[in-house]
Amino acid sequence: MVKLSVTSKLDGIRSWSLQARDTCPGAIGADACKGCYATQGNYRYPNVKAPRIENREDWKRDEWENDMVKALDSDRYFRWFDSGDVYSLALAEKIHSVMVRTPWVKHWIPTRMGKFSKFASILSQMQSLPNVMVRFSSDSIIGEYDDRHGSTIFPTIAHVTENAKPCLAYENAGKCNGCRSCWDKSVTVIGYIAHGKTMLKHVRIAMESIS
Numbered sequence: 001m002v003k004l005s006v007t008s009k010l011d012g013i014r015s016w017s018l019q020a021r022d023t024c025p026g027a028i029g030a031d032a033c034k035g036c037y038a039t040q041g042n043y044r045y046p047n048v049k050a051p052r053i054e055n056r057e058d059w060k061r062d063e064w065e066n067d068m069v070k071a072l073d074s075d076r077y078f079r080w081f082d083s084g085d086v087y088s089l090a091l092a093e094k095i096h097s098v099m100v101r102t103p104w105v106k107h108w109i110p111t112r113m114g115k116f117s118k119f120a121s122i123l124s125q126m127q128s129l130p131n132v133m134v135r136f137s138s139d140s141i142i143g144e145y146d147d148r149h150g151s152t153i154f155p156t157i158a159h160v161t162e163n164a165k166p167c168l169a170y171e172n173a174g175k176c177n178g179c180r181s182c183w184d185k186s187v188t189v190i191g192y193i194a195h196g197k198t199m200l201k202h203v204r205i206a207m208e209s210i211s
Helices: 046-058 064-071 089-101 117-128 197-210
Strands: 014-016 077-080 106-111 132-136 151-154 164-166 189-193
Touching (some): 106 117, 117 132, 151 164
Parallel strands (some): 077 106, 106 132, 151 189
16 A cells, blocks of 8 residues: 655645655755755654655555555645655656556646756656646755746745745645645746745855855
């Protein structure tokens, strides 16, 4: 049986995740990952880590794709990786297969693996599906991004540029409250507002360095 998790922020929408850091080669050198939420709070508890650690081996099973398709029978929205990333090309290919076989589900996959050329083709195939939104995460914590990116972190709401749609979860006790912009292909860039003591510390340092 596949191990899915539910992130309270996402109004009960489920996720399939891996352990942060261990499966995030694209996070190396990224300012945005210095205050990673998936290494803090509840993510530190053994019972939260356990399924993510198990998933790193479980996806290699021959029946994993079929089990995922069955598990998503009643889902309409799904997030890949509320922690971790699609670190393996073989995993990416299996995820693509699941996406193809579940056209009734809108899939959102945030990732930094676009940095690596060998992932370009499979990520492009995912993005070409009408029910999939691949968002390449900017490494910036001061709102920098380019045409490749689908999300970035802004220091405050006042820093959000007109081309980005701000995530307003910070106004709603950290919850999406029905917003589905991250899944919406028409939304080019999502602007997440920096939060959390560790992240805000890094943002302050970054802002001071450019002032």
